[in-house]
Amino acid sequence: MSLFYLIAFLSVFFSLLVIFSKNPVYSVLYLIITFFTFTIHYVLLNAQFLAIVNFIVYMGAIMVLFLFVLMLLNLNKESEPMKSNLIKIAGVVAGMCLLVTLAGSVKLLNISDPLVLKNPDIGLVQNLGKVLFKEFLLPFEVSSLLLLAAMVGAVLLAKKDPKKV
Amino acid sequence: METVTQTIQGVPLNHYILLSAIIFSIGVMGVLIRRNAIVIFMSVELMLNAVNLLLTAFSAYWGDASGQVFVFFIMALAAAEVAVGLAIIVMIYRNTNSTDVNVLNRLKW
8 A cells, every 4th residue: 555655656756857857858768767657556556458558658669759859859958948937937836726626626526435446357458358349449440540640640741841852 | 466456455546536636737737837849748648647547547446447448549549649749840840940839939820
């Protein structure tokens, strides 16, 4: 039980470091650590399929993509755009207001039953695969179309304009 | 496997909701206070992950696998979004030599 609170503290700590570190490269590295703590959360919830997918897709693919683009554009602390402190304070105040609102509504909901896994093998690959290919077959196929469209779009965007060259 | 599930016995669902709310708010703050388009993207990823964690916690709590399937779809969506978004950012950088969102005011009329 105390393990959950330790991991939760680490997630919040590293996600704060993501938005407050000046150098974008450090931001990406802290974001990878944050995603790793999320993976631990998934393991604790016994959602093993999601833990592995989170590990591979987020930490492996997406973060490497971010780091690659950062290095490609050669962004570092010197090229980081500066901004007035007033807007920063306003942003933090707005975020805190949102947090207070969310926490207040959660408090009003008043669900405080302890978490008991009724069906512990719900997150196993076998069980999720059955649900995915029976009830969610159409969204699964449509998401493949989405990925194809995204791939074509990214290739078209990254291609150089033939008239320009 | 038993010991893994035993470690979270006794954690109220409220604490998961609160943790997700905190991380979502941090993501919102990041979008508001950073000017670098890539860091704004990373803050959006943070928000998506907060929602993912909440969906997983709810799914485990109710014993319903649909929530975890939704998380899978959100991950596929995030991958597509990042691919297209980073391509757009690279194009913008080629044209303006910066990823500062204050420079990108061309959609203003």
